[in-house]
Amino acid sequence: xxxxxxxxxxxxxxxxxxxxxxxxxxxxxxxxxxxxxxxxxxxxxxxxxxxxxxxxxxxxxxxxxxxxxxxxxxxxxxxxxxxxxxxxxxxxxxxxxxxxxxxxxxxxxxxxxxxxxxxxxxxxxxxxxxxxxxxxxxxxxxxxxxxxxxxxxxxxxxxxxxxxxxxxxxxxxxxxxxxxxxxxxxxxxxxxxxxxxxxxxxxxxxxxxxxxxxxxxxxxxxxxxxxxxxxxxxxxxxxxxxxxxxxxxxxxxxxxxx
Numbered sequence: 001x002x003x004x005x006x007x008x009x010x011x012x013x014x015x016x017x018x019x020x021x022x023x024x025x026x027x028x029x030x031x032x033x034x035x036x037x038x039x040x041x042x043x044x045x046x047x048x049x050x051x052x053x054x055x056x057x058x059x060x061x062x063x064x065x066x067x068x069x070x071x072x073x074x075x076x077x078x079x080x081x082x083x084x085x086x087x088x089x090x091x092x093x094x095x096x097x098x099x100x101x102x103x104x105x106x107x108x109x110x111x112x113x114x115x116x117x118x119x120x121x122x123x124x125x126x127x128x129x130x131x132x133x134x135x136x137x138x139x140x141x142x143x144x145x146x147x148x149x150x151x152x153x154x155x156x157x158x159x160x161x162x163x164x165x166x167x168x169x170x171x172x173x174x175x176x177x178x179x180x181x182x183x184x185x186x187x188x189x190x191x192x193x194x195x196x197x198x199x200x201x202x203x204x205x206x207x208x209x210x211x212x213x214x215x216x217x218x219x220x221x222x223x224x225x226x227x228x229x230x231x232x233x234x235x236x237x238x239x240x241x242x243x244x245x246x247x248x249x250x251x252x253x254x255x256x257x258x
Contacts, residue, residue, distance in 0.1 A: 002074050002075065003076075003077075005077050012080055014028075015096070016083070018032050018096070022149075025150075029099050032086060032097075032151050034090060036063050036064060036091065037159065039094075041159030044162075045163060051096040053075075053081075053095065054068065054073050054092065054093045055076055056081075064092060102167065109180050110138055110202050111181075111203050111204075111205075112136065112175075112179070112202070113131045113243070114140045114175070114204055115127060115139065115140070116142050116208045116209060116214050117143075117145060118145050119144065119145065119209060121156060123156075123240050124145060125153045125156020126240035127240055128160040128161060128164060128166075129157050129158050129159075130244045136247065139164055139165070142171075143169050144209070172218055173221055176222070181200075181203055182202070183203075184223070184225075184226055185218065185222035185226070186214070186226055187225050191225035194227065194245070199224055201254070205243070207239050226246070228242060
């Protein structure tokens, strides 16, 4: 195994750029995965990773040793692994991987999630994970959303990226204008209760930025406005929690109708 101890090493510099720069990730078509689970999820859905990178102190951890068995890897000093700043709590192993390609979007007649300016990486990853778990296969992200292939978003997504079709920098208004199904937005004004509102599939769910919510033009473009009843003392929910409630209410109805 090759060992790297210096910040001046060209490969370490590449890792640092991939960790920090969305432009570098787009230029190279590569990103970084942190942790055994993400690496295994990628290899199960996409194929072999390009390069495994392991912290010196993590070489003999059981799950990492099993993953490395019979494979080559680059070993970083613990200091260099921490310097990458990939996630808040590094697992000790990461992989350089090719970003999966997505075919050009065609008009979708399927359930879709639209994210409008959601900037928090943890929220974006959580939303992707919830979408995938509830059976949604397509997610469109507007400009201003957190970079979908950023390491922190990948960590929060826990493998959802590899089973979804993801479209970044999407024109959400244009998409809604041509969507053949029912578009639904969560908001407070002129909105009916999520549990009392009727709809027909397929559905395009629109979820907005933390604090700001969905842009007014997208609210106007939506066919349905719904609100999540909150009889308690709290007036709002985290966007990830709100999305989970909505997507699973839609799933509940589909299962009940089956």
